[in-house]
Amino acid sequence: MAGAPATRSLAIVTTKIAGRGVWRLHRWSWTDRELVVIEGNGMVLAVDGESIECLPGQVVRFSGDSTTFARLVDGPVVDLGLMTVRGSVAGSMSIVADVGDNLGSRVVVALSEKVEIGVEGFSHVLDRLDAVIQKDGSAMCLISGVVACLVVI
Numbered sequence: 001m002a003g004a005p006a007t008r009s010l011a012i013v014t015t016k017i018a019g020r021g022v023w024r025l026h027r028w029s030w031t032d033r034e035l036v037v038i039e040g041n042g043m044v045l046a047v048d049g050e051s052i053e054c055l056p057g058q059v060v061r062f063s064g065d066s067t068t069f070a071r072l073v074d075g076p077v078v079d080l081g082l083m084t085v086r087g088s089v090a091g092s093m094s095i096v097a098d099v100g101d102n103l104g105s106r107v108v109v110a111l112s113e114k115v116e117i118g119v120e121g122f123s124h125v126l127d128r129l130d131a132v133i134q135k136d137g138s139a140m141c142l143i144s145g146v147v148a149c150l151v152v153i
Helices: none
Strands: 031-039 043-047 051-053 060-063 066-072 078-085 091-096 109-112 114-119 122-127 131-133 138-146 147-152
Touching: 031 051, 031 091, 043 060, 051 060, 078 091, 078 114, 109 114, 109 138
Parallel strands: none
Antiparallel strands: 031 060, 031 078, 043 051, 043 066, 091 147, 109 131, 109 147, 114 122, 114 138
């Protein structure tokens, strides 16, 4: 069906809490959610009846326990989302476009067509929507482009 929603996972945490997975719960209950529109003209979320405008490049936050509906502003969108289990882990997402910034993140997603990051003196080029998951905690620095940085602690 054209225009039907689709979800693709970049990373899934599989730790268990009281027998439940801590990421991507069936009804999104017990989760804190963040999303950013990365392609398209935006959307409006109705979160428990309150309208939240989701403009491209702006991170919005809301509870996964909320009744949520989305309305597209002008055509389809692609968004990047982060879901964490409240009380278990905390997460945040930010958009970085300032060259030279230490990304302070273990997960980086390229948002511009080409992104260059530095990791311990080596340069790495990413295409749009490529992701880097840094396992050893080495610092990453933005050399060019725009990225989304996801932090989970």
